[in-house]
Amino acid sequence: MTITVNGVSAALPDDLRVSLLDFVREHLLLPGTKKGCDQGACGACTILADGERILSCLALAVQYDGRSITTIEGLGTVDALHPLQQAFVEHDGFQCGYCTPGQICSAVAMVEEARRGVPSHVTSDLTSDRFDLDHDELRERMSGNLCRCGAYNGIAAAIHATYGDGNTVSDKPQVMPEAAE
Amino acid sequence: MRPFTFERASSIEAAAKSAASNSQAKFIAGGTNLLDLMKLEIETPTHLIDVNGLGLDKIDATPDGGLRIGALVRNTDLAAHQAVRRDYGLLSRALVAGASGQLRNVATTAGNLLQRTRCPYFYDTNMPCNKRQLGSGCSAIDGFSRQHAIVGVSDSCIATHPSDMAIAMQALDATVETVKPDGSSRTIPIADFYRLPGDTPHIESALERGEFITGVLLPPPTGGKHIYRKVRDRASYAFALVSVGVVIHPDGTGRVAVGGVAHKPWRIGEADAKMQEGARAVVGTLLANARPTEQNRFKVDLVERTLGAVISEARG
Numbered sequence: 465m466t467i468t469v470n471g472v473s474a475a476l477p478d479d480l481r482v483s484l485l486d487f488v489r490e491h492l493l494l495p496g497t498k499k500g501c502d503q504g505a506c507g508a509c510t511i512l513a514d515g516e517r518i519l520s521c522l523a524l525a526v527q528y529d530g531r532s533i534t535t536i537e538g539l540g541t542v543d544a545l546h547p548l549q550q551a552f553v554e555h556d557g558f559q560c561g562y563c564t565p566g567q568i569c570s571a572v573a574m575v576e577e578a579r580r581g582v583p584s585h586v587t588s589d590l591t592s593d594r595f596d597l598d599h600d601e602l603r604e605r606m607s608g609n610l611c612r613c614g615a616y617n618g619i620a621a622a623i624h625a626t627y628g629d630g631n632t633v634s635d636k637p638q639v640m641p642e643a644a645e
Numbered sequence: 646m647r648p649f650t651f652e653r654a655s656s657i658e659a660a661a662k663s664a665a666s667n668s669q670a671k672f673i674a675g676g677t678n679l680l681d682l683m684k685l686e687i688e689t690p691t692h693l694i695d696v697n698g699l700g701l702d703k704i705d706a707t708p709d710g711g712l713r714i715g716a717l718v719r720n721t722d723l724a725a726h727q728a729v730r731r732d733y734g735l736l737s738r739a740l741v742a743g744a745s746g747q748l749r750n751v752a753t754t755a756g757n758l759l760q761r762t763r764c765p766y767f768y769d770t771n772m773p774c775n776k777r778q779l780g781s782g783c784s785a786i787d788g789f790s791r792q793h794a795i796v797g798v799s800d801s802c803i804a805t806h807p808s809d810m811a812i813a814m815q816a817l818d819a820t821v822e823t824v825k826p827d828g829s830s831r832t833i834p835i836a837d838f839y840r841l842p843g844d845t846p847h848i849e850s851a852l853e854r855g856e857f858i859t860g861v862l863l864p865p866p867t868g869g870k871h872i873y874r875k876v877r878d879r880a881s882y883a884f885a886l887v888s889v890g891v892v893i894h895p896d897g898t899g900r901v902a903v904g905g906v907a908h909k910p911w912r913i914g915e916a917d918a919k920m921q922e923g924a925r926a927v928v929g930t931l932l933a934n935a936r937p938t939e940q941n942r943f944k945v946d947l948v949e950r951t952l953g954a955v956i957s958e959a960r961g
Contacts, residue, residue, distance in 0.1 A: 526651060
């Protein structure tokens with residue numbers, strides 16, 4: 465059984481109990497994904513599974529056999545930041561930084577959800593197929609990612625600076641080529 | 646987390662049979678609630694049956710004009726489905742009022758129905774809880790009970806059912822479709838699906854051992870205005886203090902199901918019949934037998950005011 469993480473194939477753990485979060489952090493030594501609450505309440509462990517944002521703490525690694533996982537390490541590097549990472553720097557999108565990888569993974573997939581017409585709690589017209597990521601939509605859709613430092617204004621500014629209203633950016637989320645395969 | 650064995654079910658029948666043969670087995674789909682409880686050793690299955698590969702992730706029109714929602718349809722996909730948004734807006738609204746984007750991407754329709762209470766004493770293994778350990782007592786009744794049930798309660802348990810989706814399913818007269826280990830299938834009206842705590846609060850649904858949910862059926866669209874109003878301690882990503890799901894027609898008739906107040910989605914036909922008389926009349930019937938604690942007595946007023954606001958909104 466294998467799983468693909470950031471474009472690299474890896475064997476799944478023998479111990480069935482290993483969460484996807486512990487698998488990427490402790491087995492693959494990719495510490496970018498953070499363990500906050502470990503019970504699905506904070507969003508710090510958000511990663512992408514086949515491009516969709518999920519909580520890696522509430523996932524068994526063994527259930528992701530054959531799937532393609534992208535962590536923050538697969539979105540950008542120190543030398544080649546993802547545009548949203550760069551925007552977080554420019555807009556003070558973090559203070560301690562612990563929630564940041566989860567915020568960034570979450571936002572990348574959140575924009576795609578909005579583009580494909582997934583409604584949110586604050587969407588006024590359910591039958592509309594286009595949602596602008598305005599102030600309320602952006603915050604509601606990111607509400608699964610807590611920031612204990614309270615950097616929300618910077619986080620929202622960084623996401624807005626990168627994706628605008630969510631409809632105007634022409635390309636797919638910028639996943640590094642080897643991670644996108 | 647306790648050790649367990651793991652299998653990927655090859656068919657619905659095989660899954661049900663496997664679950665029936667081992668009283669310590671559990672189905673796992675999204676796992677967003679089960680894994681949380683397994684980490685805390687509140688759930689201690691010795692065997693997990695992964696049902697994700699069974700192809701139950703489709704939403705289809707039924708011959709009578711309703712919808713059949715596969716058990717494994719993810720909450721995000723159900724909320725975003727065109728027919729659901731158009732004809733069953735209450736369901737879309739309830740779904741997106743619950744959890745977060747990350748959780749909704751993984752959580753399934755059947756798993757949402759079967760999620761366990763978020764009573765803090767159920768989660769705290771150092772405290773008595775009849776739902777977790779029958780006969781140990783209820784810590785909530787004389788404890789911190791602000792979040793707890795006010796109606797349908799017992800001396801054993803005052804926990805609430807946490808699902809938003811189930812409130813919409815109740816108001817929409819959904820039916821749960823299952824397969825039993827002997828291969829037979831049946832349908833259970835949502836009104837008969839959940840149980841009140843009584844003196845067996847650990848038994849939460851009408852499902853028998855090994856019985857497997859294959860889907861949820863929605864009757865043909867009812868029309869009317871669909872509104873789901875959730876009142877909670879923060880604007881998003883929190884369980885309901887109370888929630889009100891309604892379908893209201895232009896003549897003022899309609900139906901109402903309430904969340905955050907009972908061990909199951911709370912709806913009473915005689916209360917529905919009073920919709921034209923306004924929120925006070927409806928809630929007078931709906932919560933006639935309410936037995937709140939001192940700490941959650943406010944929910945009685947909160948339900949009435951929330952329903953009042955919703956009726957006003959429906960009238961435009």
